[in-house]
Amino acid sequence: MSMIRTENICKKFGELQVLKNVSLSVKPQEVVCIIGPSGAGKSTYLRTLNHLETIDNGKIYIEDRLLDDYENGVRKFRLPAKEMHEELLEIGMVFQRFNLFPHKTVLENVMIAPMNVRKLSEKEARDRATDLLFRVGLADKIDVYPNKLSGGQQQRVAIARALAMEPKTMLFDEPTSALDPELVGEVLAVMKQLALDGMTMIVVTHEMGFAREVSDKTVFMFDGQITEQGVPDEIFQHPQSERLQQFLKSIL
Secondary structure (H helix, E strand, O other), rough: OOOOEEEEEEEEEEEEEEEEEEEEEEEEOOOOEEOOOOOHHHHHHHHHHHHOOOOEEEEEOOEEEEEEEEEOOOEEEEOOHHHHHHOOOOEEEEEEOOOOOOOOOOHHHHHHHHOOOOOOOHHHHHHHHHHHHHHOOOOOHHHOOHHOOOHHHHHHHHHHHHOOOOOOEEEEEEEOOOOOOOHHHHHHHHHHHHOOOOOOOEEOOHHHHHHHHHHHHHEEEEOOOOOOOOEEHHHOOOOOOOOHHHHHHHHH
């Protein structure tokens, strides 16, 4: 079984072809890191998985269940709205920017979605949020407002907020790119622990050390396509394409 699978995903913005026949399968508890230069289509691909972007062509499956099937911009199949909503709740996402509610405390930020969407009681949501904030190392910040936190702390709150919905898969869209260099490590440490705990993860990242150490599969995207994928040692030690060789040489 795959947790997420795409077949020949294509996406255009106007005349710009951003994704070109992107096919990828992610197994349960697998950590997949997507690397590549800016403009390669990495973030756009991630956003198609939870319907923040629609596709023009291809198929998207969640746990081997077909959600979407598009051909030349025409929808051939779409799961009914209620079932689609339930499937998409199984996918959590962490963005580059933290997008926390500034007028709510750390604890309230983590509680709000489980109460409003999952219909948890206030006590259930509070208990879950408290536990998650402990897991991400912020148990002492539950009554603090976001503007009193560092960027790294805010991103860890954002991770706890996504986890509070109890997703089966987590998407990370360059979660450390907005952080000062000295704050990157604390966020990556939380993500490493998630991987050790068995969370299925797709991570778009420029952190090559993280991709090399934590991913089960590393995917290289260039010009809207997956040009290489494999275990990290293959990708980093024995890159096949000249473009991947150039990319690694420029950043390592």
